[in-house]
Amino acid sequence: MKRGIFILLIVSIFLTGCWNRRELNELAITLAIGIDKSDDEYLVSAQVVVPSEVSMKGGKGGSPVTLIQGRGETVYEAIRKMTKGLSRKMYPGHLRMLVISESLAKEGIGDPLDLISRDWEIRSDFYVAVAKDTTAEQILNVQTPLETIPANKMFSTLKVSEENWAATVGVTLDQLITDLRSDGKEAVLTGILVTGKPEIGSSKQNVETITPAASIKLDDLAVFKDDKLIGWLTEDESRGYNGIINQVKNTVGTVSCPEGGKADIEVLRFNTKVKGNVKNGSPEVAVQVKIEANIGAIECPIDITKPESIETLEKAYEKAVEETINHSISNVQEKYETDIFGFGNAIHRSNPKEWKTMKKHWDQQFTDLVANVKVDVKILKTGTVNNSVVEKGKD
Amino acid sequence: MGFFYEKKNNQLKSTTPSKSQKKESNKKQPLKTSLQDNIKTVKDTLGESTDIVIREIRIGKGGVLEAAIMYTDGLSDAASIQNFIMESLMLDIKDKEVESELTPNPKLMSTLKDFVMTVGEIKDVDLFEELFTALLSGDVVLLIDGYSEGFIIGNKRWAERGVTESTTQTVIRGPREAFSENIRINTALLRRKIKDPKLWMENKVIGKRTKTNIAVMYIKGIANDDIVEELRLRLDRIDIDGILESGNIEELIQDAQLSTFPTVYNSERPDVVAAALLEGRIAIIIDGTPFVLTVPALFVEFFQSSEDYYQRADLTSLVRILRFFSFVIALLAPALFIAATTFHHEMIPTALLINLAAQREGVPFPAFIEALIMEITFEILREAGLRMPRAIGSAMSIVGAFVIGTAAVEAGMISAAMVIVVSITAIASFVSPTYDMAMSVRILRFVFMGLAASFGLFGITVGLIALILHLCSLRSFGIPYMYPIAPFNIDGQKDTFIRLPIWKMFTRTHLISQENIKKQQNPASAKPEPEKDQ
Numbered sequence: 001m002k003r004g005i006f007i008l009l010i011v012s013i014f015l016t017g018c019w020n021r022r023e024l025n026e027l028a029i030t031l032a033i034g035i036d037k038s039d040d041e042y043l044v045s046a047q048v049v050v051p052s053e054v055s056m057k058g059g060k061g062g063s064p065v066t067l068i069q070g071r072g073e074t075v076y077e078a079i080r081k082m083t084k085g086l087s088r089k090m091y092p093g094h095l096r097m098l099v100i101s102e103s104l105a106k107e108g109i110g111d112p113l114d115l116i117s118r119d120w121e122i123r124s125d126f127y128v129a130v131a132k133d134t135t136a137e138q139i140l141n142v143q144t145p146l147e148t149i150p151a152n153k154m155f156s157t158l159k160v161s162e163e164n165w166a167a168t169v170g171v172t173l174d175q176l177i178t179d180l181r182s183d184g185k186e187a188v189l190t191g192i193l194v195t196g197k198p199e200i201g202s203s204k205q206n207v208e209t210i211t212p213a214a215s216i217k218l219d220d221l222a223v224f225k226d227d228k229l230i231g232w233l234t235e236d237e238s239r240g241y242n243g244i245i246n247q248v249k250n251t252v253g254t255v256s257c258p259e260g261g262k263a264d265i266e267v268l269r270f271n272t273k274v275k276g277n278v279k280n281g282s283p284e285v286a287v288q289v290k291i292e293a294n295i296g297a298i299e300c301p302i303d304i305t306k307p308e309s310i311e312t313l314e315k316a317y318e319k320a321v322e323e324t325i326n327h328s329i330s331n332v333q334e335k336y337e338t339d340i341f342g343f344g345n346a347i348h349r350s351n352p353k354e355w356k357t358m359k360k361h362w363d364q365q366f367t368d369l370v371a372n373v374k375v376d377v378k379i380l381k382t383g384t385v386n387n388s389v390v391e392k393g394k395d
Numbered sequence: 396m397g398f399f400y401e402k403k404n405n406q407l408k409s410t411t412p413s414k415s416q417k418k419e420s421n422k423k424q425p426l427k428t429s430l431q432d433n434i435k436t437v438k439d440t441l442g443e444s445t446d447i448v449i450r451e452i453r454i455g456k457g458g459v460l461e462a463a464i465m466y467t468d469g470l471s472d473a474a475s476i477q478n479f480i481m482e483s484l485m486l487d488i489k490d491k492e493v494e495s496e497l498t499p500n501p502k503l504m505s506t507l508k509d510f511v512m513t514v515g516e517i518k519d520v521d522l523f524e525e526l527f528t529a530l531l532s533g534d535v536v537l538l539i540d541g542y543s544e545g546f547i548i549g550n551k552r553w554a555e556r557g558v559t560e561s562t563t564q565t566v567i568r569g570p571r572e573a574f575s576e577n578i579r580i581n582t583a584l585l586r587r588k589i590k591d592p593k594l595w596m597e598n599k600v601i602g603k604r605t606k607t608n609i610a611v612m613y614i615k616g617i618a619n620d621d622i623v624e625e626l627r628l629r630l631d632r633i634d635i636d637g638i639l640e641s642g643n644i645e646e647l648i649q650d651a652q653l654s655t656f657p658t659v660y661n662s663e664r665p666d667v668v669a670a671a672l673l674e675g676r677i678a679i680i681i682d683g684t685p686f687v688l689t690v691p692a693l694f695v696e697f698f699q700s701s702e703d704y705y706q707r708a709d710l711t712s713l714v715r716i717l718r719f720f721s722f723v724i725a726l727l728a729p730a731l732f733i734a735a736t737t738f739h740h741e742m743i744p745t746a747l748l749i750n751l752a753a754q755r756e757g758v759p760f761p762a763f764i765e766a767l768i769m770e771i772t773f774e775i776l777r778e779a780g781l782r783m784p785r786a787i788g789s790a791m792s793i794v795g796a797f798v799i800g801t802a803a804v805e806a807g808m809i810s811a812a813m814v815i816v817v818s819i820t821a822i823a824s825f826v827s828p829t830y831d832m833a834m835s836v837r838i839l840r841f842v843f844m845g846l847a848a849s850f851g852l853f854g855i856t857v858g859l860i861a862l863i864l865h866l867c868s869l870r871s872f873g874i875p876y877m878y879p880i881a882p883f884n885i886d887g888q889k890d891t892f893i894r895l896p897i898w899k900m901f902t903r904t905h906l907i908s909q910e911n912i913k914k915q916q917n918p919a920s921a922k923p924e925p926e927k928d929q
Contacts, residue, residue: 021761021848023762024737025752027740027752049749049752051749051750051756052756054750054753091740094748123741152745
C-alpha cells in the first residue's frame, strides 16, 4: 500500500505535462511596446529581439529587432492578433519601454494601461514615455548605434539623463499608476521624439554612418490632468519640477558672475523637502532645498581663492534655483492648473482634516496656492585648480 | 541514549542456521589420536589442494615419534619453517638432555612447547575447525601420532603491498602514509599514533568462508560505551559468506539503508582515523582493505579534511565555506538553470536572457533533455576514465573533452551555457574531500533536475524541503546526522562551517563522546602567549 502511494507520487511528477514550460527559443522577447490609436482602433507595435542577431557570434547582418504589429478594438485583442505575424508567443516579462502616442495620450491613457498593469507576466518596472509629435510606431522603428537594441537605448538614456542632467524623469508603470490614482498629485511623463529622417531610421543604413540619419531623443515632460495629456513643460520647467519632487541626483547649473561671465556649478547632493500648511483656510507649501555642490567651471574674472567669492557664487546659484522652481510652479499654476508637484499630498500629510474638504476642488485651490521656496547652497570643493586658467595667465 | 535509531533491532535479521552449516559440521570434530587418520581428514576436507604441504617427520631418540608439519604454501614463511621448526625438532635437540624425554608420555606436548620449539607464537589445537582456520591463514600446524592435540605455530608471511602514499585522500601538508591491506600493519599504524593504554582493540572474525579478521578499536573512556555495545551487536548479527572489503561491512551496519547519504565514514589515512578515535569515534579495521571505517559519522564530517587541522584556521574556515557552497552548486546548478530558463525567464537579467536565447536558437532539445544528455555524457566519461586501462586514458580524455565541450556546441546539439553549467557542476562535485558525499550528490542532482523540469523553482523548493527533512531524520549509531547544525549546538560550531584555532577548541564533539569532554585541561594556558616587547 505504502509503496503504491509512493509510485503514484513519482509517476504524477511526469504527468504534469510541464505546465507553462517554455523554452527560451519559443519566446518572442519583447522589449518595447508602442500603442497608437487611429480610427477607433488600437495599433499595438512590439519591438521583439532577434536573438541570433544580438549574440556574440554575430548574426547574418540582419536587424537586431523586429517590429510586430496588431490592430484591435482593445489593446489585448491587438496583442493577441499579433500572433498572426509571429511564430512565437510574445513574452513581455522583460519589457523596458512603453511608448504611448501623443494623440492617444490626449484622449486618455487609462484604458490602454489597464491590460498592461493587469497582466501577470508584465512587470511594473519599465519606463513609460509619450511619443511627441509622432506615433509610437515611428519611435520603435528607429535603429540605434551603441546599443543594438533600441528599447535598451531608450531605457538607459532615460536612466542616465535622469541621473546626470535632471531635466527628464523616468516614470515607471507603478509610479504612473500611483500618480493617476492619487488625488494630490497628477502624472507627468517624459516625451520622446525622433529627429532627422524617420523614413531611413528602420534600415541598417541608419547605424552605418557616424551621424545617424534618424535618432531617438528625450524631450521635456508631458503634463497630465487625470489621464489626459494637456501640455508640455519647457526644459527649465522640467528641471524645476525635478527639483521639487526631489528627483535630482546630479546636475549642472549655470550662474552669472557679478562682473559678467558665467560659472558652472556641479550639484552633488540635492535634497528637497516639501511641507504643507493651511493658513486661514488656504493651503500653503514650503519648499526647502538643500544643495551641496562643487565648482565645475569658471568662465569669469572671479578669485575663488577668497571665501567671499565662493559665497557670492552660492548666493547667485541659490537665486537661480529659486527662480527656476518658482517659475515652473507659477507656470503650471497658470497654464495647466494641474498639481503635478504633489503639493496636494503634502497638504494631505500635514493637515489631513482640511484636505478632506479641499481635495474636491483641489485644482482651483492649487492655482491659488502660495509656495515659499527656500534654497540653501553649499559649495564644498573647487576642483583640481583654483582660479580660472585664463585668470592665472594674466598674473 | 534515547535517540538510538529505533529500527536498530530489525536491521539485520539474523538468519537461522542454514543447511550448508550442517554439512560443514564435521569441522567441529575433535582431532583423532592417529596421525594418519588426521592427515586423511585434512586431505579429504581440503580436496587434496596442491598448495597444502604435509611433511611427515620422525622426532625423538631413534625417531620414536611420528609427526607431521602442515602449512599452506605461499602463506607461510618457508625459511622459518626450516630454521625454527624443523631444525629445532630434528637437529638442535640431538644428543641433548631433553631428547630423552621425547617419548610417548602424557607430558610430551608441554615439554615440546616449553623446551623445544624456538618460535614465538604457539598455541594448542584440538578441533579440526581451528586447525583449518589456522592452516588456511598461513600458520603452521604440528601434529604428533598418538595425541589428539597439536600445535598451531604462528608463521604467516605472504607477498603484500607495504605502506604507500594515500591516493584517495591527498593532502598538501600532512602525513603521506596510508593504510595497506594487512590488518596488523593497519593496527600498528594506529598504535604508533596513539600510545595510550586506553586504546582498546577487539577482534572479530566475520564471514563463514572468508573468515575475515576485523578489529574494532576505540579509546576506552572517550568513546561512548553504548555506541561500542551497539556496534558489537550489529557486527555480531552479520552472518554472511564473505567480507572482501569494508564496504561490505558498511552496508551491513549502516543505519539508513535506502538513503543516498553515507552514515559510516571511511578513510585510508591513519591520521584521519586517529583523529576520529581521539574524538570518541570507533574504528573498524577489516583485513584485506586499506579503507578503515569509523562510526558514528556526521554530515559535516564529510566536508572536513585532515588538512583542515594542519593548516591555518582562517584559511581553513574559508575553504570549509567554499566546500559547502560547492556542495550546493553540485546539487542544484543544473536544476536551477533548467528552472530559470524554462519557467522563470523573468528572473534572468535582460541582457543575459537575450544571450541565452541566442545560444538556444537551433538547439533541438528542451533544456532538461539537453542537461540530461550532458550529465550522462559526463558520467559515462567519468566511469570510463575510472575503469579503462591507464595506457589509453589520455587518448580517451582528449576525445571526451572534445565531445563534451566544443564539438557538441558547434554541432548545434547543446547550448554553450549548458556546457558551462555542467562543467562547473562536475568540478564542484569533486571539492568534497570524501568520495561518498560526491556520489550521493551525483544521484540527487538528477532528482532535482527532474523536479526542476516539471515544476520549476517550486519543485526545487519542495525537493530541498524533503532533502532537509530526510537529512534531519537520519541517525548514525544513534547520533543525529546533522549534528551540530540540527540539533543545534553552539560548541559544535567551532568546527563546522568554520574552524577556530586549536587553542579555542577544547571540547570534544558532544553526543559522540559524553564522558571526558575536555580535550585540554586548562584551555587558557593552551593559547599562545603574545610576545612581549623587551
